[in-house]
Amino acid sequence: MKNLIILQFRKSRLPFLVLAGAVLLSVPAALLFRPDSFTGAEAVNIAMLFWALAGLPLAIMTLAGTAGSDAASDASRAAEQPLPASQYRQVLSGLAAAAAQTALLLLAIYAIMGFSVPLDKLNFVNAHVARHYAFYAAFLVLYSFTLSYAFRNAVAGGLAAAALLVLTALPLLSAALFGELLLDLIPLAFINTLTAVLALAGALGALHLLCRAYARREAGRTAKALLSALLLAAPVLPPFFGLAALRAKAADVTWPVYPLVINSDTPQAAPGVMLAQKPFTGEVFLIDEAGRRAVVFPEDSDRGIPNYFFPVPSFVRGQTLSASDGSVWIYCNRYDKPAVLMNGSAAAGLKLRSTLPDSRRAYLVRGKVPAIVERRKNGAYYAPLRTGTGPLKWEKTGMPEAAAKRWLAGTGEEALLDAFLRARLAGAPGVAVVSTDGRTVTSGGEKWTVPGALGSKSPIVGARLNDGVNYIVPAGEGKDYAAYLCPPGKKARKLWQGYFRFGSNLWSATDGTLWGYNRKLRVEVTVKTIFGKTKKDLESPQFNILTRDGRSIESFSLDQILRDLPGAKGEIALVREENGEFWFTIGNAYLVKTGADPHGPYSYWKLPQSIQEKYWRSNLLATRNRLLIAALDGVHFIDWEGSSGKL
């Protein structure tokens, strides 16, 4: 075999030497003709990148294609076939020589680049191509050679190989892009490996069959040619089936619809319903805990061929808000369609109340009455939300000059709204205002005095406990703060040490239980490496809890439970309290029920798999009776004792 490879190398040494010389000559050429803005190294690197992305593929098609067509030529066969080596080995020697020449050229280019990819920061496509470059190069060598052997024509073979490579690589790239979005819906590593194995086996198998059919002129030549075609097409199949499977699975991926901003002024979402979206189909719907659903945006079936290969998720931002009659207001904004404002329920369906064609951003806001604020080109508009059929009554809102300037500059939107909403919030039910000295909190006819000034003089949203609306305020205490509870009909009293404020680190569970955290909200417990599992220092939240009946629990820790649960990570939230038992969600992965003793018995249930929450907030929504989970394959539920199902 060695002698045959040497022979093949010698046969193609001229084109190889020309190409190798061109690679080497491009170094002084790049230095000579470099633009002033480039350093010498940058100019050479760019020349090498050109070689890697365009020159080398063409060189491979030329070298391997020529070798393949030469192996099939009558002249070569006449000169080489009398040698006492199998014809297949003789053909393989041509392939091996082309592969070796490719490897040498690649090595030369890589060496000139200093054995690293000379890009400061690789975008995803660059990184993917760099990671799979050797596979693509090997694929092109194998297929250019084999197809040129089959066609007895280097040009046709090289072009066909390039086309097959594109057909194979595109779905792989697309699937990898999904993976990059953390949508590990298919076993991509397996598909990649299978594709590589099939490419190698397919090309070598096809070459063997073609050799038997055309060189040895075996019987059944048509069948062998057809089988060869199938073998050559084989590596295209896993990426395409993978992509098809990926698309089918992606169509079911469900996310909650998140509001544009969340802060202390953001009204609570309508309870008992989840506004959910399927980003790869464009469907947006409202679903209640009984599984009834009403469509906001239907599935968008016409997304075009480019979208087939590179499916682009379209995300919707929006909010829900309870109306006084128990129905739900929905605001939804999708970048490619006019925003909509709807009203109704999951059970009875939704009615379009208004389209907002000029809407850049809009918010459902609390106030004396629920309302929508819309940002338009010429300013911000405000409309109270009243159920019924009449049109919305918009009024232009004034804005402070400074806020307007920041808004025009594209920033400060929240500041604008903040200023506006303060006025609307003041006097609204369940909202307290703070005196100018920051020590007095007033709501309705009630007034509370705290020992230190409040950190912020913004209106304070109250929380409804069993005894009525309570306010928790962070009052100054030396250099620190303490959280004070302002209960109805009673004096303010110190609740917890530390700064706690709604929308910052204080939240209300669906059942009304208040919980705040310090240290951090997320938890990182373990890191798995190829060397085993490494325990990192556990840094998990410590919770302060105020139950509906006014019991306070401080520094509640889940550390022991977090250590026990494999892979527990992400945000931890209290979702329910009942008779001294607490239900927490850990990331999107677990529902945990535990008593007040953090070292006592606990139960936990694994949640259906949902999109990892690296970039996304919780995919969970607690209702009165169960937890809704926007999962990979739709919306699931789990009740408080672990019974679960798909809605």
Next chain:
Amino acid sequence: MNDRILETKGLKKAFGPKEVLKGLNLSAERGEVVGILGRNGSGKTTLFSILLDLMSADGGSAEILGLRPDGSGRLRGLIGYVPEKPAFHGFMTAREVLEFRARFFRHWDMAKALDLCRKLELDPASRVSAMSKGNLAKLAWIAATAHNPELLLLDEPTSGLDYLVRDHILNGLIHELTEGGRTIIVANHRMGEMGGILDRVCVLKDGAIAANHNAAFLTEEVFRAAARLESPVSLPAGVVALGGGGALREFAVFGRENLERLKLDPAFAGAEISPLSLEDSFKVLLGE
């Protein structure tokens, strides 16, 4: 030791609808020189390709030097092959060709190869791309014999050779080979020039061996009969009409017995009998 060097049984090969070999049976003993006589396209090159394990048969079997063709190419290491159109890599010199081949053949004798170059007046330094057809043929001869094969397959081996070289090869090289016990299968249009060295001639016709004659029979027992016919005659096997007109006709008669039988036929009023030349015998065998 088995003296049968080559044997094919019912060998079949088709290219699409065209059946080239239709159950060909052929054998050759050690030291035998067998001529394969056939017209263009009769399947001689296909037969050689199968024997060389370059092409697979569709049916039947072949055993050469105790081996069956299996696609491995081992057989070609034991066979010397002179193709009708010799081909070598144009960028090599004759010496490089020989040195390159030496790496593949276990019993390659470089000294012998260079000696043959000298005898055949082939400059080892000459480049293949610049060689004449005759020099390519010489190189093919050298490449085929330098590894001392037990079996030689010669496909039109004198094609392109000038008279002197042809004479040198036929009267020198081939004699030398046959005396060394080599078995030779030769296909040649001009089989007459091989006459002196052939042991046997097989006529390849319609994909099978249509006739198989010893060389002695062809030289001693084939006659030309020029006869006057007094009435129409039905020709027995072994008698072939050559031409003539009216009552005067010519026949080729294969075998003394057939000649005697012909003479006794009442239709024959008289005949002039003479030996048929080997060249003419081959023509008759080929049906020309």
